[in-house]
Amino acid sequence: MADDTGTPQRVEALETILVEKGYVEPAALDAIAEIYEDVGPKNGAKVVARCWVDAAYRERLLTDATSAIAELGFGGRQGEHMVAVENTPEVHHLIVCTLCSCYPWPVLGLPPAWYKSPAYRSRAVIDPRGLLADFGVTLAESQRIEVHDSTAEIRYLVVPMRPPGTEGWLEDKLAELVARDSMIGTGLPRVP
Amino acid sequence: MADDTGTPQRVEALETILVEKGYVEPAALDAIAEIYEDVGPKNGAKVVARCWVDAAYRERLLTDATSAIAELGFGGRQGEHMVAVENTPEVHHLIVCTLCSCYPWPVLGLPPAWYKSPAYRSRAVIDPRGLLADFGVTLAESQRIEVHDSTAEIRYLVVPMRPPGTEGWLEDKLAELVARDSMIGTGLPRVP
Amino acid sequence: MNGAADLGGMMGFGPVVVKPDGPPFQAEWERRAHAMVIALGAAGHWSIDASRYARESLPPAEYLTSTYYEIWIKALVKLLIAHGLVDADELASRRSLRPGAKLGRVLRPDEVPAVLAARRPYERPAEAAARYAVGDRVRARNMHPTGHTRLPRYARGKIGVIERLHGVHVLPDSNAHGAGEHPGWLYSVRFAATELWGDDADPTLSVSIDAWESYLQAP
């Protein structure tokens, strides 16, 4: 049975013990937390926008995403082995981790609560169209869905389709259209 | 999340509502409960003992258990369709209901708590030897195990092997050896 | 449905805790809960299959943290509400606030022994010959309905052997949802543990399930 009461107190007590034993420094914990409070899906959006405007970069991203993403300065924990999958009018990609909550931290930040929920993890692989309805997303019936279950240390990034009406836009402006969910597959880019 | 607090109060309130609506009579509820407090594995033990001493009855029991058990006056709810399976030196039978807790009430009474537990239901079909160890039962490695998962309205009764040293015993005395668990397959009959 | 009740083959629950037997009910409320489920079941508004579905469709966390009779009573409340016999505001205020719909049958105390002793068979007349015979190899269908089914996940897609014919029985998959009895041939199907659980399984173990003809196909 889950003991919900006192979790904050227990976590505080654990930190006390770990500090008293010399295993952690509180300032190091703050430094870790601050990094993950700072990193977010803007990194991924930059990758996607670059991919949209630079055909050679797109090629590198789809061939070796880890290196292509490192070109823009992103990488590290939970982004060691990246794979980018590209949406097309024929196929829509959706990312899940059914077994835990694997997620490309350096590119998208920490996962949203729903990504970690049993509701999402259970349903993504058996009923993704029903699941997408929970996000208000309806795909064309003719568009296939490929779900990627992150069962190893590979982390996936969805490259959504570039919205119409953005011809000639610069990278920075395009990046603003790339919402986080569009890089997981539970959303689409904003259309201007 | 389970709300464990107040279950007795909620059940009492539900009874109040049902009585006020004229749906149940408290005396009828008592009558139901008393019947199930009274019925127990002694019924099954009588069936097994009869089977041990009467070859023709054994034949009828293994062919049509529902009728053979009805001969001794047992039947009704959760015993509508009975099947008896007989242990031999070659095979040991074990009964479980992985999906809920189906159990032959008129023959064995209401199931013990462990029979309804996730630990029992999950493990009986994948690791019955390990499970039997929890009951202190070790079978010969050469004895096969047949597990019966009660997934329909068929209810199973295990006929254990008659213990040695009981030659010439009368039915009533034999019945006392037939412990409940020996009719589920998680135990063996008492040996005199 | 692939709910929390479908426990066969799950791990992590620890050893079976075997305690000396006490009385069948561990508290007065369990006694009343059991009797109410029986009494309302006898009223005929829902089938045993509907009751099972009401239990197994509890959210998994709730199912696994509720005791057996808590599950029963939660399912009973769901059914009472779904059938318009009790309203949520009545449960909240813990008393009847309006006359209820007429109950199909109110069980009187003196009727109880006969009702519980009566067989309520699930067998129906056969309208077609059984497709399979003892010894036939069959494959349990790989199916994942969102509604009720009695085909456990661990057996789906696996090949077994027909061990016994039980006659023609009410099909829970439809009956649970008030969609008719659709009776079908019911078989015991026996699977080698190595088929169910792979090469590392106990080679001396087999597991039988009772499966309707519509759960089965040629291997």
Added chain:
Amino acid sequence: MNGAADLGGMMGFGPVVVKPDGPPFQAEWERRAHAMVIALGAAGHWSIDASRYARESLPPAEYLTSTYYEIWIKALVKLLIAHGLVDADELASRRSLRPGAKLGRVLRPDEVPAVLAARRPYERPAEAAARYAVGDRVRARNMHPTGHTRLPRYARGKIGVIERLHGVHVLPDSNAHGAGEHPGWLYSVRFAATELWGDDADPTLSVSIDAWESYLQAP
């Protein structure tokens, strides 16, 4: 193990609740919990696979009723105790009662940015050629180990197609239990939904998993 964490294809959890994004940590304790897991993980006493096993082996009812960071902190406590770094009586009294074993590495504040930005790859040099090539049909093994595995239950026994080779990666099944990295070829394997979930599944759907060579066999 067939634990509560293996959620693919389960039903009954209801719709996904999508709320407007807040800060990444919903409370100060979540912030500290996350940081402690990272800091202790960097000490090198256990692998990410051991962490995952510590989480997924929580009793199913506990797993499903705990929040994400509750699961993390419960697993961290299990690991700290198992590795002799913290004792149960210290947790009970909420302070250190004795000097602990020496930690492999204590992360200093100024080291944090470099440590988190560093790649910690799970790829290893190939010592044998890959057995399968893109386009090959393979069957995921039907295996049910009691220890850690990353082969989800829904894919076991199913036939898919090799979609991509990821190189040779550390095998979680052994690494989680301190039994060595046993690196093996890692593949994306794509399964038609109709293969995974049966004829009623969405014919336009496929699901890929990343699977080690030892998870696969000829179809």
